[in-house]
Amino acid sequence: MTEMKAESVAQSAAAPSPFTPIAEYxxxxxxxxxxxxxxxxxxxxxxxxxxxxxxxxxxxxxxxxxxxxxxxxxxxxxxxxxxxxxxxxxxxxxxxxxxxxxxxxxxxxxxxxxxxxxxxxxxxxxxxxxxxxxxxxxxxxxxxxxxxxxxxxxxxxxxxxxxxxxxxxxxxxxxxxxxxxxxxxxxxxxxxxxxxxxxxxxxxxxxxxxxxxxxxxxxxxxxxxxxxxxxxxxxxxxxxxxxxxRARMPDHEFRGPIRRSALAIKGLTFMPTGATVAALTTSLPETPGGQRNWDYRYTWIRDSTFTLQALHWMNLDWEADEYMQFIGDLDRNEDGSLQIMYGIDGRRDLTESTRDDLTGYAGARPVRVGNGAFDQRQNDVYGAALDSILLHTRRSQRLPRRLWPIVESQAECARKVWREPDQGIWEARGAPQNYVSSKLMCWVAMDRAAKLGRMRGDDERAADWAGIADEIKADILEHGVDSRGVLRQHYDTDALDASTLLAALFGFLPGDDERMRATVLAIAEELTDAGFVLRYRTGETDDGMSGKEGTFVICSFWLVSALSIIGERQRARDLMERLLRIASPLGLYAEEFDADTGRHLGNFPQAFSHLALIEAAARIILADRLAEIT
The missing domain is CATH 2.70.98.50 (putative glycoside hydrolase family protein from bacillus halodurans)
Known part of the structure; x- marks a missing residue:
């Protein structure tokens, strides 16, 4: 008789398990x-x-x-x-x-x-x-x-x-x-x-x-x-x-989800320092039974601009100022750069270890404490920091003296490294690449530094920084756009990456630019699973890990915002409605959503997901209000 070989079947997020579904918490x-x-x-x-x-x-x-x-x-x-x-x-x-x-x-x-x-x-x-x-x-x-x-x-x-x-x-x-x-x-x-x-x-x-x-x-x-x-x-x-x-809650059908998101973000804020954790948990899997399990109980500098944007939009200026003061307190690297993440008390060393005696959620191992990506080089950090400072300065109508050295150091760091490859926004553990989103965020750093320089009256330095921003933009448009006019993941591939949606969110290209429109629509049509957005195709990206992952909630909300920006109001609203329907029974979101099973995956509740929800809702509400007066 011929011996039958059992096929290896990937674990389902809905497999029978003694572990409570993540979204049920x-x-x-x-x-x-x-x-x-x-x-x-x-x-x-x-x-x-x-x-x-x-x-x-x-x-x-x-x-x-x-x-x-x-x-x-x-x-x-x-x-x-x-x-x-x-x-x-x-x-x-x-x-x-x-x-x-x-x-x-x-x-x-x-x-x-x-x-x-x-x-x-x-x-x-x-x-x-x-x-x-x-x-x-x-x-x-x-x-x-x-x-x-x-x-x-x-x-x-x-x-x-x-x-x-x-x-x-x-x-x-x-x-x-x-x-x-x-x-x-x-x-x-x-x-x-x-x-x-x-x-x-x-x-x-x-x-x-x-x-x-x-x-x-x-x-x-x-x-x-x-x-x-x-x-x-x-x-x-x-x-x-x-x-x-004290928060501004618009009288709109999205008021409820905005309110729950605001409460989740406040609940993830460490009041003693003003820091915000990315999520409450560690090691909830991005892939059922897999090894994409990370400790998210730390604060990421890249989250700062989205945090400040959401808090200021809701008129929660005290919380925004507390977070900005936390940024101002942080120790920097020898070259003056900020790390990509810090402990909620500002500590720099987040050395990662594993707890091999724990089974992990539904068998997903290893369980990690600490995060080994803390010392990675990710060139988007400079743009996130400076966009945050610009947002806060415009709102408060003052640039605190203690923040100006950060503007100078982050602008100079971005100037020095923008041509270099890095690990990218998703902290890939594969070989460094010339990621478009990293170049884009270096452009954000120089563009925001130039604006801050003009606000401070330093016109000479502002002009210098603006010139570097123009140089970065030209480089991206020359090397980071494929033959279809779509922004690439990095310079040596035609693969798509949801992080290029940031080009719309940060104003790198206007909404009526054909390259911007082509990028947004390509992601909507080619980088989705059942309509929800993937970060990238794992088979096309060397991220140093095995296995697939679910769709990323933040990327789907980014797509809502980007569709609004390019004028696709109905598509934006349709996707927003779908995303609101997949919230947990209590209105919360994890990091990912498994489209095949309808289960949430990854750490929970995820601040980034809720921050992106607020921005997406705000853009739809703005479009609705503008439509009322035209």
Whole structure:
């Protein structure tokens, strides 16, 4: 008999798995750290005390990585989940055999009372700040329901099971210690310690309410009873709504997605320094079961211009200024250049390691801590920094003295390196190339530097920088355009790359330029999967990795913006509507979308995706408003 060989089949994003689909998680934040809550009520990801700290709960990346569940005993699927409007506070409604309950979850915020020694501030503290407590309440709204609490932290990314000890004699408080940390759990349920787990069960009758709270605050402070727990949750609701009330929210059909995106971006902001993490998580796969798994809990300079643009467009000028001050504080390389990314505290060394003891999300390995791309040479960084400074300067009507040296150094760096190959915007780990998007961003650097120079009154230097911008533009148009008049990925290929859409977004070519139009339409028609945009075709690009990847959400929103710019208003709106329909049940976006399965892929929630949504919505709204007066 002939032996049949089994064919190797790529893992599907929808394969049966004990891992919760990425888009099913809810996001909580106190602007110091964040948590992900699975539909069954389990906290599956929480790093304390800050975004980039080791995880305390990590079933997101390993089913034995620790979790914290509060919900009805024996049930895993709730009746409904939603955020309290205008907040990052989660409400989960359950229908149990005996009745109905509502669980309320938040990482709480409240009036600042003392100096924060847990995550000290380098920026001026605001009136409200993180309390470093996860507060959860359950209210029985009908009948009676048996409630279960299970808290099983495994600290240091799943390496160290917590050691529990009851505090006092009433069984309502327990401390867990491990990996140099101590956290305190309080509840009005009687707690029992079982090995490395604390458990509690209680039958809740109609009209009754209970709470639990996990604290890593100074002196492990937290609510002592359900009234105090509700007071902290109410203060958190007031914080989010008060913050959102300062934002400009257009009266438009896209108001809801813009609002949720604004809350997500604020939730990914590290309040002590003003930095924004690219995403809450590490190592969620871009390819199911693959190795395209990165740690995104850091701040990328390339995100800065999109962050500033979104914040200023929403009139959130305080947040924009905080982020700009963070940029101003950053240490630069010996040649004066900024790194492509930094830690949220401004640190430069993000050396990457792997946690080979973890299974990874649905078998996607390795799990990475740190990001080895931090010392890559990516020539787009200069343009991102200077575009940010120009945006901020135009809005604030002043160029702070401390930012001018950055303008000078980044302009000179761009002048020196723009002809050199680099790793490109996507941080390819293959051979350096003359990427068009990198040249484009060097043009942005020189163009913005020239504008800033004129604003400062340095006409001679402005003219010099403008001349370099013209030289870069001519080089791109000579070597970076194929025979069809379409912008290439890099000078030695005719492959398409979604990053060339930035030519439209940054005004490199006007919307009525035939090369710009040809590029946008080629990407729309040839670099898409079921209408959603790929970064590039992995078979045509040496990115140093194996396997395919999903469509990139940010690239699809960029295409919406670019279509608007070239006058394709209906196509822009059609794609925008499709993108809004694929949001997670709670209105959030990961980095990628798998068109074959409808699943989200990559780190979650992704700031870049939400920033691009705001820009795309703004361009459609602008076109709609202009149409009203023509």
């Amino acid at each position: 809810a996001f909580l934040s106190n602007c110091h750290t964040g948590a992900l809550v699975a539909p069954d009520g389990s906290i599956g990801w929480l790093c304390v005390p800050r975004f980039d700290a080791p995880s305390v709960f990590g079933t997101l990346l390993d089913r034995g990585g620790g979790f914290f569940r509060l919900g009805p005993f024996g049930l895993n699927f709730p009746a409904a989940r939603h955020y309290e409007p205008g907040t990052n506070t989660l409400l989960t409604t359950w229908q149990a055999p005996g009745g109905w309950i509502v669980v309320r979850d938040a990482l709480t915020m409240g009036p600042r009372r003392v100096e924060d020694t847990v995550t000290p501030h380098t920026r001026p503290p605001t009136d409200d700040d993180a309390e470093h407590v996860l507060v959860r309440t359950v209210q029985c709204i009908e009948g009676s329901v048996e409630i279960e609490l299970v808290c099983e932290p495994v600290l240091d990314y799943g390496r160290t099971p917590g050691e529990w000890s009851l505090v006092g004699t009433d069984r309502h408080t327990a401390d867990v210690t491990g990996a140099g940390q101590t956290l305190r759990l309080r509840s009005d349920m009687a707690l029992g310690v079982e090995a490395n787990t604390v458990r509690a069960r209680h039958v809740l009758e109609g009209g009754e309410e209970l709470f639990c709270a996990l604290s890593w605050a100074q002196d492990l402070e937290g609510p002592e009873d359900v009234a105090a727990a509700n007071a902290q949750l109410d203060a958190t609701t007031r914080f989010w709504r008060s913050w959102l009330s």
